Amino acid sequence: MRMNKKFAAIAGGIVLTGGLLAGSASAASAAQNSPSAASDCPSGYYCVWSGENYTGHRQQVAGNNSDLTIYSVFQNFKSWYNHGASCDFRWYSGKNYSGDTGVDTRGSKGSQSAAMYIKSNKWVNC
Template identity: 40%
Template sequence: MNARRRIGIGIATLALLGGTTSGIAAAADQGAVGTRATNWHGCPAGYLCVWPKKNFKGHMQKVKANNRNLAQYGGAFRNGVRSGVNHGRSCDAALYRKTNYRSYIGIAKRGAIDGNVAGYPVQSNKWVNCR
């Protein structure tokens, strides 16, 4: 892929995800962008879903409500998220590295899908900016 196209995809992805570059809302690779419209990688409607490996590999974990302590569930929540989807019905998801909503990571916009994120643990979440 030429550099101009790669930059264009990166800019389009940032715009799509609300211009943020953290957590699940990080810029997606071309494969994740290409799957956005047609494939939620098994993530049910209304949920924030995470995977421990890039490209939606490994055991999917999902949450539907606000959670003060996701670390208790282990897996990607405790050890690091490498892929994620916000398939929430009407809200963005605020993500935190620590329990009890501490160490803010960023916002995963409703509809965000990313197959290659930084690998931060997500140990608590809140649904925000509901419409």
Template identity: 45%
Template sequence: MTIKTTAKRISVGVAALALAGTAFVGSAHAGNVSAKASSDCPSGWFCVWAGDDYKGQMQKVEGNNADLSRFTVFVHARSGFNNGKSCDVNLYGGKNYTDFLGTMKRGDKGPGPGHEVKILANKWVNCR
């Protein structure tokens, strides 16, 4: 599934997004920083921003996460970047890997201006 396809799903009421990460497995931790560009996302992480075009508050995670609801930026994400080193990422609109939104390939960015998405879980896949 492409970011364009995911953005279309969002526009018809699906409140989630698909973005990616790293080959890290197990419990993940999150960082929260103010960022102004997708290049601010560290290598090996999946990052989302509160604003369009990678502006505003940034939230980053590594590893699989069954519940991202405690991170405000994931609940109201407007930009995202899979800066993973070797994996794509499956994104889910529900906790515990439910409500599959799509897969974001390593290096992909999205969804685009004007689209708010809700990501409540992520799982790294297709690691090379």
């Protein structure tokens, strides 16, 4: 799903954050949850945490987003969870749905020590 630092160094770098996404059919928010758990991610959202094992600053997004670079945690996260209500989460390494891409199926989650990033997303397979 996400890009690790090794690949980012080769590809040029990427990551993501949270807040309100203006001009799109989405919303992002930020929360400080420590300790935290994947279950803290609200239904219908894709959540990322700044730390491993769902710790640290959390940001979440719903809807399609052509530019997630204004959100810090999406640009440097270590844990993720797709708690989408009915869709898979397609991520992109570039803004405007460009660059490398992958899909995190509904319910998928993970954590790793290397920082990751996402620059845009779409909800698919609904």
